[in-house]
Amino acid sequence: MNDILIDRDELDFLLWDWLGLQDVLDRSGSEVDREAADAILAMSHKLARDSFLPLFKLTDANEPVLEAGEVRALPQIGEALREYASLGLFAAGFSEDHGGLGMPTLLSSGSLLQFFAASLAVSAYPMLTVANARLLTTFGSAAQIETFAMPQIAGEWFGTMCLSEPQAGSNLADVATRAMPDGEDGLGARYRLFGNKMWISGGDHDLAGNIVHLVLAKIPGDDGQVGADTRGISLFVVPKFLPDGARNDIVVTGLNHKLGYRGTTNCVLAIGESGSPVAGGDGALGWLVGEPGQGLPQMFQMMNEARLNVGMGAAAAGYRSYRHASIYARERLQGSPIGAVAKTSGPIIRHPDVRDMLMAAKCYGEGALALVLYCARLVDTAKHDPADDALLSLLTPVAKTWPSEWGLAANDIAIQIHGGYGYTRDFDVEQLWRDNRLNPIHEGTTGIQAQDLVGRKIRKDKAGAFDRLGDLIAATVAASVDTAMAAQGAQLGETWDRIAAAVAQLRECDAAAANENATGFLRAFGHVVVAWQWLDRALLCVDAAAEDRVRAAKPWACRYFFERELPRIGAWLGPIEGESRLLSQMNEDYL
Amino acid sequence: MNDILIDRDELDFLLWDWLGLQDVLDRSGSEVDREAADAILAMSHKLARDSFLPLFKLTDANEPVLEAGEVRALPQIGEALREYASLGLFAAGFSEDHGGLGMPTLLSSGSLLQFFAASLAVSAYPMLTVANARLLTTFGSAAQIETFAMPQIAGEWFGTMCLSEPQAGSNLADVATRAMPDGEDGLGARYRLFGNKMWISGGDHDLAGNIVHLVLAKIPGDDGQVGADTRGISLFVVPKFLPDGARNDIVVTGLNHKLGYRGTTNCVLAIGESGSPVAGGDGALGWLVGEPGQGLPQMFQMMNEARLNVGMGAAAAGYRSYRHASIYARERLQGSPIGAVAKTSGPIIRHPDVRDMLMAAKCYGEGALALVLYCARLVDTAKHDPADDALLSLLTPVAKTWPSEWGLAANDIAIQIHGGYGYTRDFDVEQLWRDNRLNPIHEGTTGIQAQDLVGRKIRKDKAGAFDRLGDLIAATVAASVDTAMAAQGAQLGETWDRIAAAVAQLRECDAAAANENATGFLRAFGHVVVAWQWLDRALLCVDAAAEDRVRAAKPWACRYFFERELPRIGAWLGPIEGESRLLSQMNEDYL
Structure with missing residues (x-):
């Protein structure tokens, strides 16, 4: 059976090696230790594979129906979610007062990603339920929490x-x-x-x-x-x-x-x-x-959680399609690369065009996973550190948008690598593409995220989150000197200077002018943040043994991203650098 | 009823003003004059709207089924195609010897585009039938033509x-x-x-x-x-x-x-x-x-026609979704632009992000239509001019790929502009996106087109087609001097020099190295060809009256394309200019 979800080695690398989950656990005051965390991750993978993944296509082919004023959904969804509840996964992130385990968000996100990868549609129910209960536990009265939040934390109500x-x-x-x-x-x-x-x-x-x-x-x-x-x-x-x-x-x-x-x-x-x-x-x-x-500010707590969750779902769907493509490219025999000596058909992974597409999908999928988990850690550390809270706020529109757009690009590439087969419903990649297409729309479209980033986060950055991010990036650049990634470090430093110059322009002009090219800024900013995180992970891996597949691949993916992806920002920043007002100058009739 | 197909004013501008259809008719020796051509275009629009468009969603919701070893399709498809046959549209492009009208390809393409816009799926039957019959009339014996081609030209067999x-x-x-x-x-x-x-x-x-x-x-x-x-x-x-x-x-x-x-x-x-x-x-x-x-060389005649047809279908689907989005953006009221005085909700076309998306979709949709019609004219002129035949051969991979990739991008944008509504099956844009996703795959994937372009057309360019194209571009650049489009002309000249330098590199290196970054070259080359054609059309329109919606928009779209699209080529050409062998150097296990 197909059981392609989030590779556990990749997840462990991100959680433990790169993001220091041990440290997060130690500081969380939770009872969860490494052994318990590993068990939770293993259990999540197993439940996602055994109970959610079989619903991936089933729920697509059997839509909910409206009968006599009530909606009927596939009963198997209810069964899978009762299993999810019975393992305490609705409750996991809540405090012990509220019947939970006090699990850090970084760990619960590592769990959640497996379910998102297995079925975005089924995972949406607990995702919304948990966010709803969290809002109630934050702003509701004791009676409201008892009456409305607790049954959701138990997974009995949605x-x-x-x-x-x-x-x-x-x-x-x-x-x-x-x-x-x-x-x-x-x-x-x-x-x-x-x-x-x-x-x-x-x-x-x-x-x-x-x-x-x-x-x-x-x-x-x-x-x-x-x-x-x-x-x-x-x-x-x-x-x-x-x-x-x-x-x-x-x-x-x-x-x-x-x-x-x-x-x-x-x-x-x-x-x-x-x-x-x-x-x-x-x-x-x-x-x-x-x-x-206070409705909107209160709802924004839920909304911010939902936006990060949208990013996680998009990352999981994008990453999963990369894995499908990576496996297919090893199995499908077709032709020999130009210039090859042997003319017998070999696996298509040997063709440079396929390698190009796979590496792009890997950079999008793994890059998106890393980005959302980085932000999940900020959710944990922000509880005690206002600077991290400000950084989370700055990165939330990126964490929502970048995986939504580039995860979808990974889905598109995965179809292309599968060729005609990918265009059929016999394979999973076409549905991943369709499912993921919602993510740039709901919980605030890409355009809305860009307004949020430029209008609220960049132009009203009282906490200095942008400069803080600049310091973090500078530290990674400094760490790259005299390593195999020095060229990428230098490129990142130059690119960041360009971003900082654009930020200065966006802060100086009026709100309308800043908004006019906000989406391009969001795209460029997102690519630079992801590039920084690629370099940061690559630096952890420069001495990895060649046979350590997960780690040894990181510097190569980083080189790829810097060579082929980061240069895209030129086209996005151009209109800002040129102070273009083309869009507002244009006669509406011509559009 | 929704009857959004190819705007007739736009089509007339492309066919008569830009591509000189009158001249093509005059030289074709066909009996078709301007009046007859207009009637054919009007009739095609009407039939596509009345008989094909109603099948757009119907055929999507009612797939063919396999029963007792035979495939049953919706009978309405057969009815629509009998109407198509009864108007002589299967026969239109064939010579009078073969029962046709000898209609130039440029005109028959103008007709075909309306059907593609209405339903790619229904149009595929005549498209394949005509290409099949054309191959038989070229390479088949008289008996084979009589037995197998003539019933197809009559639209009785497919x-x-x-x-x-x-x-x-x-x-x-x-x-x-x-x-x-x-x-x-x-x-x-x-x-x-x-x-x-x-x-x-x-x-x-x-x-x-x-x-x-x-x-x-x-x-x-x-x-x-x-x-x-x-x-x-x-x-x-x-x-x-x-x-x-x-x-x-x-x-x-x-x-x-x-x-x-x-x-x-x-x-x-x-x-x-x-x-x-x-x-x-x-x-x-x-x-x-x-x-x-001789099977492959013979089949390549049909394949080249099919590739151009794939580009036409992709262009039509991309363009149609642009029109849907353009209309929706005028109807949907939501919010007021940042900085606007009035705070009441107005049409979303006033938001710069929506204008940005619409203008991109317009540039992709109209640019793709223009590109495929330009190539259709080359099919006509190539019959007498080997230089045009060589140019058509050079541009065929672009005409297949550019509309497939950027028409699909227009479909994606159209969904985004429709927001949540675009994600539902109540609107047409989601299906246009799904239908169009086949086009980068069939009749040679994008990667195969790139191999064809670099391996066969650029590196073995005995007819000097690339230099010929450079001359045509230089002429357009020269014509832009002292016009409102002079800046775009200068930019095109510089960009072409960069393309020419990349071509020199691709010709000097070995085949494997040239192939390694061929797809990036195809993308960059495609964007430059489309940019050139945008400038060429804009120059026709610099003095258009403001109320001449179709023409007055062209210089603005051209400015947009040069400001926001053409700079993308930097990221695509970078690996060629840097002689990158990253893809082949990479360990396969890391992908």
């Missing part, structure tokens, strides 16, 4: 995040869902909600005992009006089944039929029977989480 | 090309299908064929009265052995139904289930009952076309 509406996607200021005060009870200030939510992953299904929706809505002012900006947005916990067991007024009005990621139900939800209080509907019952008007 | 086998994809030297002599009859030297063919588009179906297979096979020598190279390959015409109406021994043993392009049946064919003459099978009856051992 969670969603309800932000988008049909008319409000990237721009949440347009949220029109309203919350009307309805007194108070043991769960806090109670509201009746009315509105429509769109693109709700896990928005309905029959896989868990209840569904806990975290809903963004606006509380009307005394004049009955809601504001048109994001400041009036509050956060509400709105369960499918109320604490007394009654069905809340949340109705699935449609299922989205997707290109991929099909095992995750994606719903249009009508909240509040009639959709309008004026028409006399009763509304859906919900309870305010935290303070009014 | 054709295939049978090259690949399960073990022989990119490398045709491995073809194992054998042809055993079986005497001679009125159709020529008769053979009995035994073997397996893979990836046969239109390999079986119930849409036409017969299926004419053109099959590559080897004739064993006196020792009963076949050679392991391409020189022993001969070409045979092997019909599904024999002239006496009997069923030939060609059995569909499997249907490939594809990522996209689903309306075109794609078959595994067993030719010859038992697969081996030794086992006593009777074999499939076929007739030799042309001389023994």
